[in-house]
Structure formats: C-alpha cells, structure tokens
Amino acid sequence: MILLAVLFAVILCAIGGTLAWRSYGNRVEQVEARMLSNASEAARLVDQYFDDRIAILEALREMPSFREADPEVLEPLLSVLAAGDLGFEGGVGWANAEGDLVVSATLDDALIPDDLEEREDTAAVLQTRLPHVGAARQGADGSMLIPVAVPAYGRDGTVNGVIIGGVRAETMVAGIPALAPPSVDLRVVDRSGEMILHNGAPTVLEPPVNHSLLELETPVVVVAGDGLRGDRDRITAIDRAETAGWVVVAEQSRASALETARSQLVGEAAVLAAFTLVTLGAALYAAQRLDHSHREMIRGARDLGAMEVLSERLSTATDTPGVARSAIDVLKEVFGARAVVVGLAQPDRGEMRVFIDGNGITEYTVPLDSPSMLNEALESENLLVVDQATLLETYPETDPVESEGPSGVLAGRFVGAVARGAVGIFLEEGFPPAAADIELFESMVPMLGDPFGRAMAAERERHLSRTFQEALLPQDSLGIDIPLQRAVRYQPAVGDVEIGGDWYDLWMIDEHRVGIVVGDVVGKGVAAAAAMGQLRSAVRAAVGAATNPTDALGYVDALTQQITGSAGATVLLGVLDLRNGSVRLASAGHLPPMVAGSGGVRVLWEMGGTPLGYFASSGSRKGVTVKLDPEDTLVLYSDGLIERRDEIIDEGIDRAAKVLAEHRDLPVEALADTLLDHMAIPDNPDDVALVCVRLVNDPSRHFTGVVPVSDYGLLHGRLAEWLGRTGGLRAEETASRVEEAVVAVSGVLGPKAKGELMVEVAPQGERLAVLVEYRKRPGEMASGRDRRILRAWGGGEMGPRGPRLSFVV
Known part of the structure; x- marks a missing residue:
C-alpha cells in the first residue's frame, strides 16, 4: 500500500507540476495580450472620438452659408455648434485662406495664436486640405484644449478657409475611459509628445521620455524593455490612433505582471507537496483528496460556466437597463435568489439608479447619501452578508420578505473605468451563503463595471445624435391665431446611434x-x-419662387447636384390656402397622403413621381388639388410609420388608413399619438416623421394650442375665449384647473423656463377632457425635473415628449 501510495504521489506530482507550469505560461501570455488589447482599444476610441468631431465640422461646412463665407451668416451657425452639447467647449471659429481668424464663436485664443508662426493647425489644414487634430495646449481658463480643424470650400471648389473647434481634454476623457486595470499605466500621448491622458486623466508628460516608443508605427508588445519614462524591465504595448496621430502606450512592471502567476504557482506547488506527504502516509487519505479535487473541479466548471453566461449576456446589452436586466436574470438563476437589485451610481446628479426585478425590471432613483444597503455596499471594499432581521433593524424602510427559514442579503460593489455601483441578492434557502458561493459572487459582480460604462457611453452618443438631429427639425412658428390645428412628431429608430434622414416642415408662405x-x-x-x-x-x-408645388420640386431637382447626399430623396410638398381650404400637392416619389373627414378616409393613391435628383419629365409629377372642409384632417408621413418586413407597403398604408378612420374625431394631438401607438412595432429600425393638419371652424370642435412656456398668457387668452363660446358652465373650472397645472410647471422650472406648453381640450359628452403637456427642448433627456413636475401635479405620466396631465371637468 505504501509503494502504491508513493507511486500515486509521484505520478500526481508530475501531472500537477506540468499543469501548473502550463498555467503559469498561459498567464504570462494573457498579460501581454491583454495589454496590447488595452492599447488597441484606447487607440480605436481616440480615433472614433475625433472622427465624430471631424464629421460634425464637415457637415457644417457643407451648408451653403460656408460657400458664401459671409461672416454675418456664419457667426450664428458657429454659435449654435459651440453652445450645443456636441463637445466643442473650447469654441468654434472660421479662419480665412490666409489663416486669420474672421468669425469666432467663443473660440479660445490658444487655438489661433496672434503669432503667425505658431498657427500650425490652420497652416496644416491649408497646406494638406485634410482634417487635422493638433497637439493639446492650455486654454485661457487653464483647461487643456485640443484643436480639431477641417478645410472649408468656396463655390468654385477652392479652399476659402478653415473651420476650427476646441475640444476639452476633460470632455474627451468622458468618451475615452481608462480601459486598463489599476496595475497598468495607460498613456495617450498627443502628436507633440508632451500632453498625455494618464489612466484617464489629462496631464503633461515630464522628462525623461523614451521617444523611440513613440516612433513605432505598428501595434507591438515589447517584453522586458525600457518603458515610456525610461523605467527598466517593463512589458510595454504600443498602438497608434491614425486620425489624431496620437500614440497609446500601456505598460506594467514585468515583475508585477508575473507576481500573481508566480504566487499561484507557488501556492499550487505547496498544496501539491502537502498532499503528497499525506498520500505517503495512507492510500485511503489520497483517495479522499482525489475525491475532494473532483468536487472542486465540478464547482470550478460551474463557476466558469456561470461567468461565461453572464459575459455573453452583458456583451449583447446596448443600454444601461439592458445591462441591469442581463445581470439580474443570470444572478437570480445561478444563486437561486428570491430577488436581485442592481444600483448604478450617478455622482453628477447625486443619485443612484436602482433596477429591481418584479413584474419585469422596475427602475427608480434614490439619493446617494440616503441610508440603504446598496449605498453601504458601494462605499465598502468588502462583501456584505446581512441576515434579514439585522437588515430591517439597520434600514427600517426596507420592505420585509416572508421567509420560513433563515434569509438575508449578499451585496458587493463593482467599479469600472467609468461606471460604479452595487449589487444585492436576497437569499432564502441558501443563507448564509457557502464560501464557494461568496467567492463566485465576488468574481461575477466586478464584471458589470465595463459593460455599464460602455452602455453609458453609447447612451451619451445616442443623446448627441438626437440633439443634433432634433436641432435641425423646425419649431412651430405658425402661432395660434390661424384656423389650423396641427401636430408634428419625429420618432427616432430604436437603438440607433446614427442620425436618421426623415424630416418635416411647416411654415407660413x-x-x-x-x-x-x-x-x-x-x-x-x-x-x-x-x-x-x-x-x-x-x-x-423653391416654394416662394414657384407658382405651384410641382414646379417647386422641379427647382429643387436642379439643386440636388449641389447638395451632397440628396439624390434619391423623396419629398411630399403641399401648399394649403387657409381662405378656401384648398391644398395643392406634389410628390417626388413619396408615400401618398391621407385625408380624413366626415365621409371617411381617402388615400391619394394618384400621387406619384420620381425621387429628387433624377430630373423628372414635365409629365411625371402631376399635381393634385384637394379641398379640406372644416374639421377635415390631412396626414403626411414617412415610411417608418407603415413599413413592415413581412408585408408590402400598400398593406401598411391600408392599416394606417383604418386607424385614421377609426380615430379621426380625436383632437389632432391625440390623433398623432394614436397613429404612432397603433402603428408601432417593437424595435423599429427606421425613424418616423408624421404631420397632421386640420382646418377648423371658429369656434373649433376641439381646442389645441402649443406655445413657448414664456408665452402662456397668450395661450390662456385664446383658451378662455374658446371656453367662453363652447364650454358652458364648466368653462371657468376648466380654465382654473389648466392655470393650476401651468403654475405648477412654472414653479418647478423657474423664471427662465425653456420648452413648450401644449393644452388640448375636447368635449366628452357633457364634460370636457383636458390634456396639459410640458414639452422639453430638442435633445433634452429625461431628468429629475420631470419627476418633480409630476409630483407637483399630484399625478400624470411621462409622454414621448415630456410630462403630461390628463383630467376631466
């Protein structure tokens, strides 16, 4: 038995030593691969960030105003760009072909110095005619600014100047998080070799500097070489951001990188030696140890499988609720938890977004300084294991959970490059948790940091795209004194970061x-x-110059040669005469409009014509004239409203016509919302533009008014006049209720309130149905202010454009 035990121990030592050595080698290779991945990902994000800023400036230069180079026209355009949420906090300016600054929208003086020899950025663009990202420099306010410049062209195609914008290094850091773990130094060095982002923070690269690393052109890993600061025996990974001309250097002490692998190897060798000594004493004990190792292997496989599933689910999530939903589903399944709650800290707002599983995933916010299990876990470096009795005693506001046996919470935090938060799981049968479960939980929770960071970055990009697009869409300028009620809607594609091409317009000719x-x-x-x-x-x-809509589209055809990307666009143009209700319509390949009236719904199938840019013949676009009677509604829309993958377009138009026929008596704002609701499909990949206009009598059957918040007095006067003529005994009460709702909004927003107010009143038998809606500015995201408005109202709901309150008088 002893000989068998010795032989078994020797074989086991050989196998264990071989596996341990292979594991050690694999860990060394993983360190090198991970560092190169850190450098390459940072380089990609730098390129992506500056490509986006260059694309915005290039889009701006394509506007006709830049062809003329008129400073009075260029200044308001540049001011809009500099004031927007598009990343140009250092201002925007236009310099002429000699490099002299002509128009400035808060452009920092550091970006175009007085000394002509120091204007290297404008000189580079004028010489190469290519976009340019310059070296960082200190701005007037002390912040680090990065110049981004593109050439501008005149009508003859020659360069007539340079558009230059300033990007703060702090803003770029928000879009380019520090991707490496704390043990790795990640530096992003600008083209001057002086300014860097060191682990996500802007600073200056002090000597000594190993410039040979900055001159490498291809991605590479240098093992046991000199680091960027001349440090010896470093593992260094280098990659280059091509657009910006910047270099990314990730490096780590080779001794530090291999310390973990060595310690694990020593630990495994010590365990193996101890096991060998025991097996020399008794073959039975060796068998018991083998059985124990087998169980550990099974547990390790389970843990590895759980982490792989979580990683896969997190990789497919595109927004923060999706990341939370993936984490909750996996953690609940792996640990058999009764409930799972995930908190995402938002320090800029002093809040924590909380996601909890109930009937679906519920989201709410709590102050970061409020006493709660998640906030305690967020501030603790250690996992928290608390039984339910102690939890209720410490946090009395916690909802108790009925449980027959011991129960409690296991909670821990995750800290990523950008996102940080905490996770808690409520355990019933498995409380207190076993050491193996605690170890698995401790390994899984930190995996949420980077996915939440990516989701937050994607949400910011979507917000920037929406802001830019909605800024291009017109605001209602028709006023409330014309006999025309209207509702416009723009609904972006679900989950799409890029700006769509659907648009609408309404204006007084x-x-x-x-x-x-x-x-x-x-x-x-x-x-x-x-x-x-x-x-x-x-x-x-074209409408102002032409005699009819058909001729106007012909004029636009001729202009498409000068408008990049306009060929193939479809347009439906109408001119409505308010005196007699006639509408003259012309189409350039767009979908047919619909007219809803007392006799039903008519689809103008006879509308046709080729898209813009194909120079239609005089007979291919035939104008159509329709007569709108009072209370008739004209509906124009884009293909995102009716297109479905599993049906032809005509079927979608028929479905929309049926919805319109069924709800044509609704107020025009409610009618637009109903069309979108009934025609909506989950995860619509296309954006939607919708315009509904209704010619009305005096007084109209319904009241609809939209005005800026500051002009509510005008809207109130028109509402009081309409109620006096149609509201009967309920007129005074209705006006008073509307006034109370608007005063509540003003109390939350303050004296400098932006956005619009919409009030819609419709008879409902002998009563009046009222809708009051606060519409935020284009691109403005949901915020705590919306919730405060709902609380001030004592009810209501969040609509697609902002808080809304409905009541019946």
Whole structure:
C-alpha cells in the first residue's frame, strides 16, 4: 500500500507540476495580450472620438452659408455648434485662406495664436486640405484644449478657409475611459509628445521620455524593455490612433505582471507537496483528496460556466437597463435568489439608479447619501452578508420578505473605468451563503463595471445624435391665431446611434398660405442630416419662387447636384390656402397622403413621381388639388410609420388608413399619438416623421394650442375665449384647473423656463377632457425635473415628449 501510495504521489506530482507550469505560461501570455488589447482599444476610441468631431465640422461646412463665407451668416451657425452639447467647449471659429481668424464663436485664443508662426493647425489644414487634430495646449481658463480643424470650400471648389473647434481634454476623457486595470499605466500621448491622458486623466508628460516608443508605427508588445519614462524591465504595448496621430502606450512592471502567476504557482506547488506527504502516509487519505479535487473541479466548471453566461449576456446589452436586466436574470438563476437589485451610481446628479426585478425590471432613483444597503455596499471594499432581521433593524424602510427559514442579503460593489455601483441578492434557502458561493459572487459582480460604462457611453452618443438631429427639425412658428390645428412628431429608430434622414416642415408662405412638407433622405449619419437641412431650406426657397408645388420640386431637382447626399430623396410638398381650404400637392416619389373627414378616409393613391435628383419629365409629377372642409384632417408621413418586413407597403398604408378612420374625431394631438401607438412595432429600425393638419371652424370642435412656456398668457387668452363660446358652465373650472397645472410647471422650472406648453381640450359628452403637456427642448433627456413636475401635479405620466396631465371637468 505504501509503494502504491508513493507511486500515486509521484505520478500526481508530475501531472500537477506540468499543469501548473502550463498555467503559469498561459498567464504570462494573457498579460501581454491583454495589454496590447488595452492599447488597441484606447487607440480605436481616440480615433472614433475625433472622427465624430471631424464629421460634425464637415457637415457644417457643407451648408451653403460656408460657400458664401459671409461672416454675418456664419457667426450664428458657429454659435449654435459651440453652445450645443456636441463637445466643442473650447469654441468654434472660421479662419480665412490666409489663416486669420474672421468669425469666432467663443473660440479660445490658444487655438489661433496672434503669432503667425505658431498657427500650425490652420497652416496644416491649408497646406494638406485634410482634417487635422493638433497637439493639446492650455486654454485661457487653464483647461487643456485640443484643436480639431477641417478645410472649408468656396463655390468654385477652392479652399476659402478653415473651420476650427476646441475640444476639452476633460470632455474627451468622458468618451475615452481608462480601459486598463489599476496595475497598468495607460498613456495617450498627443502628436507633440508632451500632453498625455494618464489612466484617464489629462496631464503633461515630464522628462525623461523614451521617444523611440513613440516612433513605432505598428501595434507591438515589447517584453522586458525600457518603458515610456525610461523605467527598466517593463512589458510595454504600443498602438497608434491614425486620425489624431496620437500614440497609446500601456505598460506594467514585468515583475508585477508575473507576481500573481508566480504566487499561484507557488501556492499550487505547496498544496501539491502537502498532499503528497499525506498520500505517503495512507492510500485511503489520497483517495479522499482525489475525491475532494473532483468536487472542486465540478464547482470550478460551474463557476466558469456561470461567468461565461453572464459575459455573453452583458456583451449583447446596448443600454444601461439592458445591462441591469442581463445581470439580474443570470444572478437570480445561478444563486437561486428570491430577488436581485442592481444600483448604478450617478455622482453628477447625486443619485443612484436602482433596477429591481418584479413584474419585469422596475427602475427608480434614490439619493446617494440616503441610508440603504446598496449605498453601504458601494462605499465598502468588502462583501456584505446581512441576515434579514439585522437588515430591517439597520434600514427600517426596507420592505420585509416572508421567509420560513433563515434569509438575508449578499451585496458587493463593482467599479469600472467609468461606471460604479452595487449589487444585492436576497437569499432564502441558501443563507448564509457557502464560501464557494461568496467567492463566485465576488468574481461575477466586478464584471458589470465595463459593460455599464460602455452602455453609458453609447447612451451619451445616442443623446448627441438626437440633439443634433432634433436641432435641425423646425419649431412651430405658425402661432395660434390661424384656423389650423396641427401636430408634428419625429420618432427616432430604436437603438440607433446614427442620425436618421426623415424630416418635416411647416411654415407660413404668406398671410394666407401654409407650406407642409415631409421628406426622407437616403442613408443615415451626419451626412444625411446635412443633406436634410439643406433640402429643407431649398424646398422653402423653391416654394416662394414657384407658382405651384410641382414646379417647386422641379427647382429643387436642379439643386440636388449641389447638395451632397440628396439624390434619391423623396419629398411630399403641399401648399394649403387657409381662405378656401384648398391644398395643392406634389410628390417626388413619396408615400401618398391621407385625408380624413366626415365621409371617411381617402388615400391619394394618384400621387406619384420620381425621387429628387433624377430630373423628372414635365409629365411625371402631376399635381393634385384637394379641398379640406372644416374639421377635415390631412396626414403626411414617412415610411417608418407603415413599413413592415413581412408585408408590402400598400398593406401598411391600408392599416394606417383604418386607424385614421377609426380615430379621426380625436383632437389632432391625440390623433398623432394614436397613429404612432397603433402603428408601432417593437424595435423599429427606421425613424418616423408624421404631420397632421386640420382646418377648423371658429369656434373649433376641439381646442389645441402649443406655445413657448414664456408665452402662456397668450395661450390662456385664446383658451378662455374658446371656453367662453363652447364650454358652458364648466368653462371657468376648466380654465382654473389648466392655470393650476401651468403654475405648477412654472414653479418647478423657474423664471427662465425653456420648452413648450401644449393644452388640448375636447368635449366628452357633457364634460370636457383636458390634456396639459410640458414639452422639453430638442435633445433634452429625461431628468429629475420631470419627476418633480409630476409630483407637483399630484399625478400624470411621462409622454414621448415630456410630462403630461390628463383630467376631466
């Protein structure tokens, strides 16, 4: 038995030693691969960040105003860009072909110095005619600014100047998080070799500097060489951001990188030696140890499988609720938890977003300084294991959970490059948790940090895209004194970061005629948005010069050669005469409009014509004239409203016509919402533009008014007049209730309130149904202010454009 035990121990030592040595080698290779991955990912994010800023400036230069190079026209355009949430906190300016600054929208003086020899950024653009990202420099306010410049062209195609914008290094850091773990130094060095982002923070690269690393052109890993600061025996990974011309250097002490692998190897060898000594004493004990190792292997396989499932689920999530949902589903299944709650800290708002599983995933916010299990876990470096009795005693506001046996909470935090938060799981049968479960939980929770960071970055990008696009869409300028009620909607594609090409427009051509347009530009992105904005201006100008809509589209055809990306766009143009209700319509390949009246719904199938840019013959676009009676509604829309993958377009139009026929008596704002609700599909991949206009009697059957918050007095006067003529005994009470709702909104927003107020009143038998809605500015995201408005109202709900309150008088 002893000989068998010795032989078994020797064989086991040989196998264990071989596996341990292979594991050690694999860990060394993983360190090198991970560092190169850190460097390459940082380089990609630098390129992506500056490509986006360059694309915005290039879209701006394509506007006709830059062809003329008129400073009075360029200044407001540059001011809009500098004031927007697009990343140009250092200002935007336009310099002429000699490099002299002509127009400045808060452009920092450091970006175009007085000394001509120091204007290297404008000189580089004028010489190469290519976009340029310059070296960082200190701005007037002490912040580090990075110049981004593109050439501008005149009508003859020659360079007539440079558009230059300033990006703060702090803003770039928000879009380019420090991707490496704390043990790795990650430096992003600008083209001057002086300014760096060191582990996500801007600073200056002090000597000594190993410049040979900055001159390498291809991604590479240098093992046991000199680091960027001349440190010896470093593992260094280098990659280059091509657009910016910046270099990314990730490095770590080789001794530090291998310390963990060595310690694990020593630990495994010590365990193996101890096991060998025991097996020499008794073969039975050796068998018991083998059995124990087998169980550990099974547990390790389970743990590895759980982490792989979590990693896979997290990789497919595109937003923060999706990341939370993936984590809750996996953790609940792996640990058999009764409930799982995930908290995501938002220090800028002093809040924590909390996601909890109930009937679906519920989300709410709590102050970061409020006493709670999640906030305690967020501030603790150790896991928290608390039984339910102690939990209820410490946090009395916690909802108790009925349980027959011991129960409690296991909680821990995750800290990523950008995101930090905490996770808690409520255990019933498995409380207190075994050491193996605690170890698995401790390994899984930190996996949430980077996915939440990526999701937050994607949400910021989507917000920037939406802000840029909605800024291009027109605001209602028709006023409330014309006999025309209207509702417009723009609904972006679900989950799409890029800007869509659908658009609409409503404007007064003269005191009696209204222009109505819905169009769709081919493609997506900044280029499509630029083409959309230029087409909208071209259509307005053409309507003013032409005698009818058909001729106006012909004029726009001729302009498409000068508007990049406009060929193939579809447009439906209408001119409504308010005096007699006639609407003259013309189509450039767009979907047919619909007219809803007392006799039903009519689809104008006879509308046709080729898209813009194909120079239609005189007979291919036939104008159509329809007569709108009072209370008739004209509906224009883009293809995102009716297209489905499993049906032809005509079927979608028929479905929309049936919805319109069923709900045509609704107020115009409610009608637009109903069309979107009934025609919606989950995860719609296309954006939607919708315009509903209704000619009304005096007084109208319904009251609909939309005004800026500051002009509510005008809206109140028109509402009081309408109620006096139609509201009967309930007029005074209705006006008072509306006034109370608006005062509550003003109390939350303050004296400098932005956005719009919409009030809609409709008879409902002998009563009046009222809808009050606060509409936020374009691109503004949901915030705590919306919730405060709902609390001030004592009810209501979040609509697609902001808080809304409905009541019946």
